Amino acid sequence: xxxxxxxxxxxxxxxxxxxxxxxxxxxxxxxxxxxxxxxxxxxxxxxxxxxxxxxxxxxxxxxxxxxxxxxxxxxxxxxxxxxxxxxxxxxxxxxxxxxxxxxxxxxxxxxxxxxxxxxxxxxxxxxxxxxxxxxxxxxxxxxxxxxxxxxxxxxxxxxxxxxxxxxxxxxxxxxxxxxxxxxxxxxxxxxxxxxx
Amino acid sequence: xxxxxxxxxxxxxxxxxxxxxxxxxxxxxxxxxxxxxxxxxxxxxxxxxxxxxxxxxxxxxxxxxxxxxxxxxxxxxxxxxxxxxxxxxxxxxxxxxxxxxxxxxxxxxxxxxxxxxxxxxxxxxxxxxxxxxxxxxxxxxxxxxxxxxxxxxxxxxxxxxxxxxxxxxxxxxxxxxxxxxxxxxxxxxxxxxxxxxxxxxxxxxxxxxxxxxxxxxxxxxxxxxxxxxxxxxxxxxxxxxxxxxxxxxxxxxxxxxxxxxxxxxxxxxxxxxxxxxxxxxxxxxxxxxxxxxxxxxxxxxxxxxxxxxxxxxxxxxxxxxxxxxxxxxxxxxxxxxxxxxxxxxxxxxxxxxxxxxxxxxxxxxxxxxxxxxxxxxxxxxxxxxxxxxxxxxxxxxxxxxxxxxxxxxxxxxxxxxxxxxx
Numbered sequence: 366x367x368x369x370x371x372x373x374x375x376x377x378x379x380x381x382x383x384x385x386x387x388x389x390x391x392x393x394x395x396x397x398x399x400x401x402x403x404x405x406x407x408x409x410x411x412x413x414x415x416x417x418x419x420x421x422x423x424x425x426x427x428x429x430x431x432x433x434x435x436x437x438x439x440x441x442x443x444x445x446x447x448x449x450x451x452x453x454x455x456x457x458x459x460x461x462x463x464x465x466x467x468x469x470x471x472x473x474x475x476x477x478x479x480x481x482x483x484x485x486x487x488x489x490x491x492x493x494x495x496x497x498x499x500x501x502x503x504x505x506x507x508x509x510x511x512x513x514x515x516x517x518x519x520x521x522x523x524x525x526x527x528x529x530x531x532x533x534x535x536x537x538x539x540x541x542x543x544x545x546x547x548x549x550x551x552x553x554x555x556x557x558x559x560x561x
Numbered sequence: 562x563x564x565x566x567x568x569x570x571x572x573x574x575x576x577x578x579x580x581x582x583x584x585x586x587x588x589x590x591x592x593x594x595x596x597x598x599x600x601x602x603x604x605x606x607x608x609x610x611x612x613x614x615x616x617x618x619x620x621x622x623x624x625x626x627x628x629x630x631x632x633x634x635x636x637x638x639x640x641x642x643x644x645x646x647x648x649x650x651x652x653x654x655x656x657x658x659x660x661x662x663x664x665x666x667x668x669x670x671x672x673x674x675x676x677x678x679x680x681x682x683x684x685x686x687x688x689x690x691x692x693x694x695x696x697x698x699x700x701x702x703x704x705x706x707x708x709x710x711x712x713x714x715x716x717x718x719x720x721x722x723x724x725x726x727x728x729x730x731x732x733x734x735x736x737x738x739x740x741x742x743x744x745x746x747x748x749x750x751x752x753x754x755x756x757x758x759x760x761x762x763x764x765x766x767x768x769x770x771x772x773x774x775x776x777x778x779x780x781x782x783x784x785x786x787x788x789x790x791x792x793x794x795x796x797x798x799x800x801x802x803x804x805x806x807x808x809x810x811x812x813x814x815x816x817x818x819x820x821x822x823x824x825x826x827x828x829x830x831x832x833x834x835x836x837x838x839x840x841x842x843x844x845x846x847x848x849x850x851x852x853x854x855x856x857x858x859x860x861x862x863x864x865x866x867x868x869x870x871x872x873x874x875x876x877x878x879x880x881x882x883x884x885x886x887x888x889x890x891x892x893x894x895x896x897x898x899x900x901x902x903x904x905x906x907x908x909x910x911x912x913x914x915x916x917x918x919x920x921x922x923x924x925x926x927x928x929x930x931x932x933x934x935x936x937x938x939x940x941x942x943x944x945x946x947x948x949x950x951x952x953x954x955x956x957x958x959x960x961x962x963x964x965x966x967x968x969x970x971x972x973x974x975x976x977x978x979x980x981x982x983x
Contacts, residue, residue, distance in 0.1 A: 383865075384836070384864075390611070390612050391613060393611065394608060394613065397607075397612050398608075401599065401608075402599070405594075405597075406594035406595045406597065407594070409597055410587075410591060410594040418599075419599060419600065422599065423607050426611050430611050430612075442722065442723075442724070445720065445721075445722075491721055492584070492587050494721055494722060495584055495721075496588045497591065498722075499580075499581065499584050500588055500591070514581065518578065518581045518582045518585055519588070539573070542573050546573050546577045546581075547574070550574060550577050
């Protein structure tokens with residue numbers, strides 16, 4: 366079984382599975398199967414260390430198993446709860462020891478792209494969910510608009526560079542970016558992604 | 562398509578740019594992390610540690626297994642077809658998991674939003690019992706017309722996204738579903754189609770019902786045993802006005818027993834009774850020891866849904882452990898994630914008076930201005946019915962507190978439901 370979030374990363378457990386998992390470890394196993402990939406990705410993005418991410422993932426599920434009897438979803442997806450556990454554990458671990466890196470030759474995102482240490486666990490989870498939301502919104506844009514946004518705002522390229530990569534003139538590049546941002550704003554109905 | 566001209570010093574929508582730029586690093590890390598795979602051996606060891614071994618099939622000869630599997634598949638298929646034909650789309654709860662792409666859900670109308678507000682009028686109950694109108698009171702509330710000044714600064718942290726639910730459509734053909742239910746409920750008669758005006762405040766809505774109605778006599782108030790299903794929203798209305806025996810009438814049923822009876826009754830109709838959370842259980846009112854005084858109203862909700870303006874099932878259970886009245890909404894067909902608006906912006910709307918506010922009506926002070934405070938904020942689902950009979954559970958923010966109306970003695974409760982979906 367390949368535990369990777371992939372395209373089904375939005376699948377959530379039904380309430381009756383949660384209810385069964387309170388008293389049935391086999392049912393908890395179904396929850397484990399459903400969320401393992403996502404929890405591991407969340408932990409890996411924080412630690413950027415495979416071994417540490419695995420340990421953190423294990424601790425997250427152990428704590429979830431211990432506390433599932435008291436878990437109340439209040440309608441929120443279970444993934445948010447698991448991410449919050451993982452974020453709390455990651456902060457505890459970071460306090461206890463310095464981070465180590467063990468990724469071999471794997472290329473990883475730049476140091477400057479790591480989570481801000483001052484973010485609370487709730488803020489980390491919120492930011493993770495907002496990022497997923499932004500990805501959903503971006504995916505709905507036409508391909509050339511997506512590329513323009515990524516080049517300009519993810520890779521920090523100038524308008525001239527964006528135009529060059531997309532083989533268009535600068536005005537056309539600006540127009541792509543303008544339409545993309547307009548579309549993002551419209552899809553969020555003016556309630557931008559940074560609220561409260 | 563015409564091409565817009567942009568100046569050299571053009572800057573695109575600074576607010577959106579700031580947000581995208583701020584989230585970009587997290588998006589990049591997220592995309593990278595999601596391409597990585599956890600060590601499968603480690604994952605399996607961890608699974609064994611926390612959830613025990615996976616259930617494995619015993620090794621049996623391939624030919625035997627093939628025959629057994631084929632038989633099992635055939636049996637399951639036959640059973641599935643029979644169950645489907647019997648109960649149509651309402652059977653049980655949905656699968657344990659469903660893919661939750663961001664769900665599109667229609668916003669509630671003003672009338673749908675305010676139906677649970679303090680009473681403007683009631684429908685149902687009283688008079689001759691109609692097979693199409695529930696005796697379980699359905700109230701239609703309205704916004705308070707007076708001007709209110711509300712204050713409050715502490716807003717709790719609420720989830721940023723939540724599930725919304727779509728309910729099953731009314732089963733087709735409705736007539737065969739009505740016939741199946743009547744058979745299960747031992748109601749004798751054939752299916753009748755009726756277009757009936759359903760009373761609503763300020764008018765009536767005409768709804769098509771398929772029903773099986775059995776009356777023990779020709780008088781209009783003769784005992785009635787009936788089941789009716791609305792094609793508008795799949796709502797089921799059940800009556801059994803057959804009098805209970807004198808011996809039963811003297812014995813009140815225990816609350817736990819009433820709940821048990823209600824759940825078992827729902828299960829007998831193929832609904833997920835045991836998994837439906839108990840929302841309320843109380844006597845419907847009447848002199849203690851009288852048949853009416855011994856009737857208990859049991860309210861059960863959709864599995865996983867605890868706060869909603871309508872409950873999935875309301876049943877009356879009498880002292881003889883019979884269900885004598887029921888109003889049920891369809892089961893959940895699917896759910897999906899919806900992203901929520903900011904709580905503070907919604908609260909600003911309430912304070913500005915641009916969203917309807919409900920106040921406990923005091924007859925002589927219906928329009929009095931008042932001032933009040935915010936004491937609680939929570940999430941509550943509102944049952945909405947869109948086009949083509951599709952119903953939804955739509956998330957709203959419920960702001961609540963107490964308000965002092967001019968000319969009244971003490972403060973009274975107020976609340977407001979504000980659409981919460983972005």
